[in-house]
Amino acid sequence: AAALERVRARRAPPAADVLATLATRARRHVxxxxxxxxxxxxxxEVRYLRAELKYVTARTAAREYVLDESLxxxxxxxxxxxxxxxxxxxxxxxxxxxxxxxAERDGQKEAEPRWEVLLRDLPERLPVSRRQWPAVRQALGL
Known part of the structure; x- marks a missing residue:
């Protein structure tokens, strides 16, 4: 404890602008x-995140990981x-x-078209809800 106190006494506190920069910087890892x-x-590296029951799964090109964070x-x-x-x-x-x-389900056409997102390096297709479709179209510039 005495050694740590001596180091603290010799070391200058970080500048306020450095602390502000660190506080606003987004994480680069989960x-x-x-x-x-x-x-x-x-x-x-995360391609998508999916919530299932009480877990969130992060999918990368290589594999899936279970996170402790919410979507x-x-x-x-x-x-x-x-x-x-x-x-x-x-x-x-x-x-x-x-x-x-x-694709149509069981040969029946649906009243409203459903959309799926195609991923660059994964074969999975992610369904887009009707509620989110307008925001997805806007974000992707469609």
């Missing part, structure tokens, strides 16, 4: 607790990186390859 360790997953928290922290497609799904804007009308 943390994942897995098998007794904590992994740092770069936000730029709302992530959406609020990274509004320029992720777009809400559905109440349970956010997609990384950089991962969107396009949108496509969903």
């Amino acid at each position: 943390s994942v607790a897995e098998c007794g360790r904590i992994l740092l997953v770069p936000v730029a 709302v928290q992530i959406e609020q922290e990274f509004p320029r990186s992720f777009l809400r497609l559905h109440r349970n799904c956010l997609v990384a804007l950089a991962a969107v390859a396009g949108v496509e009308r969903a």
Whole structure:
């Protein structure tokens, strides 16, 4: 404790502008607790996030990770990186390859067209809710 106090006394406190910059900077990683360790997953590698029951799954090109954060928290922290497609799904804007009308189900046409987001390096298609479709169209410039 005495050694730490001597270091604190010699060291100048950080400048206010440095603290302000650090406080407003967005995280570049999300943390994942897995098998007794904590992994740092770069936000730029996350293709989409999906909430299922009480867990949020982050999908990268390589694999899936289970997060301890909510979709709302992530959406609020990274509004320029992720777009809400559905109440349970956010997609990384950089991962969107396009949108496509969903296939008919059981040979029946639906009253309203449904849309799915196509991803650049994954075969999955993410459904877009009717409620979110206008915001998705606007965000993607369609």
